[in-house]
Structure formats: C-alpha cells, structure tokens
Amino acid sequence: MSAATATASLPQRRAGARAFASLGTLTARRFQLTARTPRELVVPLLTPIMFAMVIAPALKSALHTDASYESFVALGTVGLLIPLNTMFSGLGVIVDRENGAQRELLAAPIPRPLLVLANLVVAFAITGLQVAVLLAVATARRINFDPTVAGIFWFVAAAALFAIGMYGVAEILANRVPRQEEYIARVPAIAILPWFLAGSLFPISAMPTGLTWIAKFLPLTHGLALMRYGLLGDRSGLHHIWGMGDATAMAALSLLVLVVFATALTAGSIRVFTRSALR
C-alpha cells in the first residue's frame, strides 16, 4: 500500500480538531495524576502564605513600617509561589519518564509538543488557583490591595506570563537531569535565589549598584514590578528598572520582557523535550 493510499483511508478529521482533542485528553490525564499527589498542590503554597501572613506583619511591627509594607510583601510572595509551584510541577515530568506512561504517549499518534503543552496547562491552572488562594488569604488578613480593571489586567498578564516562562524552565530542567534528587537540588537556585534579588521584600534600589543591575535582568523583577503596579498602583518598582516617567510605557516594556521570557522558554522546553524524547 502506498503512503498516499493509506493517508486517504485515515479518518478525515481536521488536524486542528484532532490536536485539540488530544490536548484535552493529555490535560485531563495530568490533572488526575496531579490530584493524586497532594504534595504538588499544598507544599508550594505553605511558604508564601507563611510569608504573607506571619513574616510580613512581623516585619511591619519590628521595623515600624506601615500597612503598605504588608501589601508590598504579600505581592512579593506571589513571586515565590509561582516558581515553587511550577518547579514542583516539573517533577511530574521526571516521574512520568521514570515510572509513568511517557513512552506510551511518545508512541501515540499525536504531535509530541502536545505533551509539554498539556503539562503547561495544568501547571498554569494550579498556579492560578494558588495565587488566588494566596490573595484571598491576604485579603482576609486585612492586607489591602487597590485593584482597578486596568490594574487587574497588568497583574494577571504579569503573573500568567511569568508562570508560563517558569514552567518552561521546569520542563527544560526535568528533561536535562536524570533523577528527581538532582532536580530537587537545583530548585533553590532557580526558584528562591532570584526571589531575594528581585525586589520581593525590599526595592531593588536598596541593594548595591551591581546587584541592582543584575536584578533588572531578572524576569521576576519585571513581574513583581508589574504586579505591584497593577494591584497597588505602585509605579516605583517599574521606575527602579526603567527610570522613565511614563508608567504605562514602563509597564508595557516590562510586559514585553515577560512575553519574550514566556515565549522563549516555552519554545525551548518543547525543543528540549522532543529532542530528549527521540534518541
């Protein structure tokens, strides 16, 4: 039988609809696997909630700052929650490869990038849920935010793009390291170290000049500045990065940085996965 004849005999569903249906199946599978691992849902949430609920009020009291510092730190903890959660999600890739059904999925008649995109959809959804929980708990603790419609857009866009980019980092790392132990060992350097440099607990201008310059190149710095601009109306983070007067222009530039970050890391993660999957 020739390839052309065989092609003609295949179901004539459009490729787009077929890919969308496969993505739905893979996403549902990943959701089910994640729901059976409460560790992935709960653990990343613990540290940020402790920061927002316990450490920020304690710092406010000890340092005699005002209520706005609690809001500043509460949003800073979003910058810890997103990397922690996405990195934990990346562990599922290693489990799939070592003890799961990844080889079966690689033998399935679906484009292999869908495997990465399905994992991304689930990591993104869980991260969104956790950010919502964090903000709800902070609000219940009477930490004030000042959202506007435009502000919510900036916040959601920044958080979403940063989460997408960080999942790309997690997927790349998971496909580069052979074992879970090695993956876990790298998480602090990727998820926690930048958090201290990116203006999470204090403005980046408070650091030595060299570190301030390094911070300007971290996607998290742009993400946090945008989130605070969105929910607190605080443009100082953007100003410390760009030094411009027009807040909207600075916000757009930082958003562009995050778009590039998310796009590059997602494309990179798909490339690394498909290469590592095909020996």
Next chain:
Amino acid sequence: MIEVHNLRKLYAGGVEAVKGIDFDVAPGEVFGLLGPNGAGKSTTIGMLTTTIAPTSGTARLAGFDVAKHPLAARRLSSVVFQEPVVDRSLTGRRNLDIHARLWEVDERETKPRIDELAAILGLSELVDRPVGSYSGGERRRLEIARALVSNPRVLFLDEPTVGLDPRIRAELLDVIAGLRSRREMTVLLTTHYLDEAERLCDRIAIMHAGRIVALDTPVALLAELGREILELRVKGSPREALDALRTRGIVGDEAFTVGATLTVPLHDAGAGDAIAAVNELGIATAISTRQPTLDDVYLRLTGDRLAAAA
C-alpha cells in the same frame, strides 16, 4: 506490512547498535526478533515505533515511512514495552481509555471494547482498581489490553515476558498465542527466550551484534541442523577436541562449543560412527544424542563460531 531496508542506528559515542538490517513482515504474520541482550532488537523496535531516529536506511509500516510520516505510522501501531509503562495511580480502565482517546477510537466503541478485552485477558475484576495494586503479570496483561484497544494493524511486543515468574509467563504466552486469531493484525515480537519464539512466531530473525544472522521459519532453521545432534561433555580443551574430530572428518563447520560442551549436528549421518570415534579418541566424559532445538540454532549462530570469526 513492515518493510525494513538497510536500517542502521549509530548512537552518539560511536556505538553502532543496528548495522544495516533488512526484513519484510507480511500482513497477519507473527515475526520474531531473537537475540541476546545488546543484539539490537529493542533499538530496532524503537526505530519502528519512532522513538529512536534511524541513522540511515528506511522502515515502513503499511507504506508509511516511519521517519517521514511518523504520525501515520504510529496511528496504525501499538507497543507493549519491555519495562512497565503505565500510570500507576490511575485505574486500569483509565489507562485503557486514555489510549483509546489518543488513538481516536470511536467513543461509542471504547467502553464495550475495554470490557471485552478486560474479559479476554482476565482483568474484569481488576480493571477499575489503581494499577499500582496490580501484580507484575496483571500489569503486563493490562499493557497488552491497552495495546489492543485501538485495534492496531501492527503490534510490537518488546520482550513481553521478561522478568515474569514461570507461571505468569506461561499464562501470558497463552494470551499472546491467542492474538494469532486476530488475522488482520501483524505482530513483531522480540525475545531472548527461544521457546517463546518457536511457539509464537511464523518466522524468526536471529540478531547478533546488530546484524541479522539468520531469517527463516522455525522449522527451516531447525532443518539446517538435521534430524539429530550429538552432544559431548569434553575433557580438557573443547577447541582441541573439536579440531581432533574435524581432522578425522567426523564433524564439519557447523559443530560448535559452548563452555565444555561440544555440539555436533549429524545431519543424515548415523550417530554410531561418531560415537565410536569419540570413544576411540577418549575426549568425552559424557555422550548423548537428541533432536536439535532452536537453542542449538541460536548458539551455533551467535556463539563462539561467530565470535571466533569476528
């Protein structure tokens, strides 16, 4: 249904796992790739299932080149892997359902087909339990059921019974033998168990060090050794004993040694003259005759004769 021509795989680091192999498998045929670990069997299956990229050569499934049309090739095939490849925290049914969805089985057919396969493979009582609670044999039966959910035209079984205890292995061989009744399905099986290959396969390719060194039906392969073989446990060097027998014209090129055992295909010759000569030479501690098996074919082709020639 499967066409493989000059297929070769050179891994990074210079290891040439498959060195230009050729074979064709007809529709409905059960074809075995037989060989020791490292012979290149799993690499060959990996290339046919598009998880390993061929370095050169071509492989086609139902006319689809696996390198140029991988999705089409994967759509009409299923694999049972050597290692467990399942989602252990999901139920057996969910594992089968995911396969059915990804292979685009009609939703109305999925549940009846899963129930039918679960019944055939003795999984009806287990199929709604998480796979993590299955025994090794149950899990392997589930993997076979999963591969069959999409009613593949080509089924790849990569060492399907390796690591299983003898009772479960025997049960599973019955299951695989039952697949022969699905005449529309072509099966490519790899194994290093000779009894498996002899029982299940229409034709066998024996692989050694990345090459196919013999390809024929089990009957034809056995016929190469004649009706009877002489087996000797030798004193001293088996090689010297072999040389002594060759000098006397008692054995030909097809005799081979494995450890202290010398195996001599007798073809149409009688055993009496050979036994008398062996006794006269005083080289053996034990002498027996028996019918040849695929073990003999396999050892002759992959044992020290080839190693010495390499």
